[in-house]
Amino acid sequence: MSTSNPSPNDRRQHYLNAAYGLRSWLLTVDHKRIALLYLGSITFFFFIGGSFAVMIRMNLLTPDGSFLQAETYNKFFTMHGLVMIFFFLIPSIPAVLGNFLIPMMVGAKDLAFPRLNLLSWYLYIIGGVMALSAAALGGVDTGWTFYTPYSSTYSNGNVVIMGVGAFVAGFSSILTGLNFIVTIHKMRCPGLTWFRLPLFVWAMYATSVIQILGTPVIAITLLLLAAERIFHVGIFDPRIGGDPVLFQHFFWFYSHPAVYIMILPAMGVISELVATFSRKRIFGYNLVAFSSVAIAMLSFLVWGHHLFVSGQSIYAGLVFSVLSFMVAIPSAIKVFNWTATFYRGSISYDTPMMYCFGFIGLFTMGGVTGLLLASLAVDVHLHDTYFVIAHFHYIMVGGAVMGYLGGMHFWWPKITGRMYPEIWARFAAVIIFVGFNLTFFPQFMLGYLGMPRRYHAYPAEFQVLNVMSTAGASILGLGYLIPMIYFIWSMRYGKPAPPNPWGATGLEWRTPSPPPTENFEEIPVVTEEAYDFEALARRDAAALRNEGELQNG
Amino acid sequence: MADHAAAAHAHTPGLRHHFVDMDQQRESARLGMWLFLLTEIMFFGGLFTGYAIYRFSYPEAWRLASHHLDVALGAINTGVLILSSLTMALAVRSAATGKKQLLILFLIATLVFGLVFLGIKAKEYHDKFEHHLIPGTTFEAEGPWAHQEMLFYCFYFAMTGMHALHMIIGMVGLLILIRMSMNNKFSPEYHPHIELFGLYWHFVDIVWIFLFPLLYLIGRHAA
Numbered sequence: 001m002s003t004s005n006p007s008p009n010d011r012r013q014h015y016l017n018a019a020y021g022l023r024s025w026l027l028t029v030d031h032k033r034i035a036l037l038y039l040g041s042i043t044f045f046f047f048i049g050g051s052f053a054v055m056i057r058m059n060l061l062t063p064d065g066s067f068l069q070a071e072t073y074n075k076f077f078t079m080h081g082l083v084m085i086f087f088f089l090i091p092s093i094p095a096v097l098g099n100f101l102i103p104m105m106v107g108a109k110d111l112a113f114p115r116l117n118l119l120s121w122y123l124y125i126i127g128g129v130m131a132l133s134a135a136a137l138g139g140v141d142t143g144w145t146f147y148t149p150y151s152s153t154y155s156n157g158n159v160v161i162m163g164v165g166a167f168v169a170g171f172s173s174i175l176t177g178l179n180f181i182v183t184i185h186k187m188r189c190p191g192l193t194w195f196r197l198p199l200f201v202w203a204m205y206a207t208s209v210i211q212i213l214g215t216p217v218i219a220i221t222l223l224l225l226a227a228e229r230i231f232h233v234g235i236f237d238p239r240i241g242g243d244p245v246l247f248q249h250f251f252w253f254y255s256h257p258a259v260y261i262m263i264l265p266a267m268g269v270i271s272e273l274v275a276t277f278s279r280k281r282i283f284g285y286n287l288v289a290f291s292s293v294a295i296a297m298l299s300f301l302v303w304g305h306h307l308f309v310s311g312q313s314i315y316a317g318l319v320f321s322v323l324s325f326m327v328a329i330p331s332a333i334k335v336f337n338w339t340a341t342f343y344r345g346s347i348s349y350d351t352p353m354m355y356c357f358g359f360i361g362l363f364t365m366g367g368v369t370g371l372l373l374a375s376l377a378v379d380v381h382l383h384d385t386y387f388v389i390a391h392f393h394y395i396m397v398g399g400a401v402m403g404y405l406g407g408m409h410f411w412w413p414k415i416t417g418r419m420y421p422e423i424w425a426r427f428a429a430v431i432i433f434v435g436f437n438l439t440f441f442p443q444f445m446l447g448y449l450g451m452p453r454r455y456h457a458y459p460a461e462f463q464v465l466n467v468m469s470t471a472g473a474s475i476l477g478l479g480y481l482i483p484m485i486y487f488i489w490s491m492r493y494g495k496p497a498p499p500n501p502w503g504a505t506g507l508e509w510r511t512p513s514p515p516p517t518e519n520f521e522e523i524p525v526v527t528e529e530a531y532d533f534e535a536l537a538r539r540d541a542a543a544l545r546n547e548g549e550l551q552n553g
Numbered sequence: 554m555a556d557h558a559a560a561a562h563a564h565t566p567g568l569r570h571h572f573v574d575m576d577q578q579r580e581s582a583r584l585g586m587w588l589f590l591l592t593e594i595m596f597f598g599g600l601f602t603g604y605a606i607y608r609f610s611y612p613e614a615w616r617l618a619s620h621h622l623d624v625a626l627g628a629i630n631t632g633v634l635i636l637s638s639l640t641m642a643l644a645v646r647s648a649a650t651g652k653k654q655l656l657i658l659f660l661i662a663t664l665v666f667g668l669v670f671l672g673i674k675a676k677e678y679h680d681k682f683e684h685h686l687i688p689g690t691t692f693e694a695e696g697p698w699a700h701q702e703m704l705f706y707c708f709y710f711a712m713t714g715m716h717a718l719h720m721i722i723g724m725v726g727l728l729i730l731i732r733m734s735m736n737n738k739f740s741p742e743y744h745p746h747i748e749l750f751g752l753y754w755h756f757v758d759i760v761w762i763f764l765f766p767l768l769y770l771i772g773r774h775a776a
């Protein structure tokens with residue numbers, strides 16, 4: 001923000017220097033600035049959630065769990081889950097990268113409802129403040145799943161404040177999804193048909209559908225839970241004939257699809273990275289696009305796989321098991337199409353691509369272990385063990401966070417107008433990959449051997465694997481700090497970024513880095529398919545010729 | 554190109570900076586409202602699902618409990634809400650034909666019907682309180698289904714309460730619209746607020762159209 005360090009960017013008007021001061025940020029309706037507001041706040045929550053994880057892993061270093069009291073341990077794993085899911089993962093790619101990119105990718109000046117977009121951020125912050133105050137006032141010990149009747153009747157924690165916090169943050173998620181759907185439907189620039197859209201937009205569209213259909217159900221569920229706690233009577237209360245398992249049905253009707261709110265956007269990012277760094281159109285574009293929609297639809301039909309041991313009818317379990325297996329089909333379509341795109345592509349190994357490889361490997365592991373858990377008999381053995389923990393961390397951290405980091409590196413030059421230091425970034429990507437696997441692979445083994453989740457102590461024979469996991473978590477934590485440091489460093493000292501540093505094809509790369517407030521000097525017109533690298537080369541050559549003529553003439 | 558767009562914006566009051574033209578803005582707003590109503594359906598859908606599951610489990614308790622509801626008051630309220638939907642539809646029409654006085658009149662009529670509905674609802678809640686039908690320790694019911702009748706009343710208050718909350722939000726919306734109409738904010742070409750609010754109001758009305766038979770009527774004669 002100072003003028004002491006002049007660079008070509010500083011002379012041009014763009015969204016970052018369009019206005020200064022706190023007010024210009026807190027009252028902005030520019031989707032790019034709102035994306036940065038989210039970036040700051042979700043990073044904050046990521047480190048809050050991460051510090052709870054550090055304490056969990058510290059405690060599990062020794063079998064007797066001497067670091068934390070059992071009650072404190074319960075509160076910490078609850079807060080870790082709640083903060084990471086509702087305040088980091090769900091808003092991560094949609095609210096930061098989606099907010100920043102969707103209007104640019106569809107050639108629009110902003111999202112359809114800019115003020116609603118700002119309201120979404122404020123709702124998110126209000127929800128976040130409520131969650132943190134619930135933690136500060138004594139915490140919540142129900143687990144992030146809030147299962148009744150413990151949460152409604154017996155728990156001594158601040159369930160109501162926490163639940164209402166998640167409720168409010170849920171509205172932020174609903175309104176963001178609504179904004180994206182309307183933008184993608186109505187704001188596409190001339191020539192940009194549905195099948196010319198970048199696959200990231202398709203993925204975000206599918207995500208938004210889940211957000212607007214699923215989140216209202218968890219909203220009413222949390223309200224009913226809060227009412228039951230306040231009035232000491234309610235519809236999940238077994239004393240009056242209510243069914244606590246109904247809460248589990250409602251909860252997972254949202255929370256299973258919520259897994260896809262976290263992973264689908266990452267899949268969208270990966271599609272962009274695979275195409276750009278293979279310099280090839282995604283193999284089977286239509287299939288990859290439709291597989292996002294298929295995942296969104298199937299995601300609403302599989303919630304019962306969380307209730308295999310909750311007294312659900314065996315026939316229901318059978319149906320949910322089969323349906324859960326079916327989600328593997330569109331997921332595998334994506335993985336196979338990405339790898340088919342690599343074939344004969346000219347692949348470069350820049351940092352985003354390293355995260356992309358990490359994603360494909362780790363997501364595949366997470367997905368395949370998900371199939372084990374979707375099998376009825378195997379799940380009886382593995383349910384509520386560390387196998388489940390490892391499985392969903394492979395999806396959410398190995399998948400969603402890798403995708404998020406890959407996307408952040410990919411679009412960082414566009415967002416800030418600066419390049420990050422490539423050597424450090426590759427180093428961090430390797431550290432994160434190693435740390436991640438060392439943290440979570442032993443947990444597959446622990447779970448298979450029978451170590452249950454959510455216990456603050458464990459039998460001594462599990463110690464070696466737990467020590468490995470804690471060591472991995474330390475490496476992983478360090479790995480996350482490195483990008484944090486060099487990203488901040490690069491905002492001031494990074495090399496100025498050209499408009500299209502990666503030679504990528506999307507509309508967002510046709511505008512300067514960082515973009516002007518209105519995104520494009522002129523509303524773009526699209527005349528080619530997505531990922532048409534030959535058309536890009538032709539345009540670049542023409543631009544070079546023009547420049548040459550201008551200089552000669 | 555850019556100059557053209559700027560000129561179009563200058564000549565079209567109400568066109569926001571990021572839309573290309575009025576059609577795009579109108580269609581976006583309309584789609585946004587429908588999507589919002591979709592989220593509302595999912596929101597109420599949770600309550601309706603819970604209701605259906607328990608009704609299926611405890612039909613006798615549901616039948617007994619619904620006998621304590623006042624069908625006459627419920628029916629009057631249904632009529633009042635349908636009338637309010639009519640005045641709302643007429644308000645949208647008056648806005649489209651540019652009849653400012655009628656528009657204000659119909660908006661006020663809608664507001665009044667809404668108030669009448671909430672007044673009657675408040676009387677019903679009060680009666681339930683007098684008859685000890687509020688779920689909790691003071692709840693009084695006899696027979697083998699006493700507990701499950703309490704469950705019915707949990708749904709009664711959750712569903713009608715959520716509906717009433719939507720009514721109250723709607724009344725705030727109506728007050729804002731009346732004020733905007735008086736300040737000449739609308740024209741036959743530009744009155745999206747009225748039109749979209751109409752969708753919301755009709756939706757809240759339709760929720761009641763489902764609540765009335767589910768809570769007051771079904772099972773009443775199946776003795």
Ligand SMILES: [Cu+2]
Pocket residue numbers: 255256259302303305306
């Ligand atoms: Cu699931």
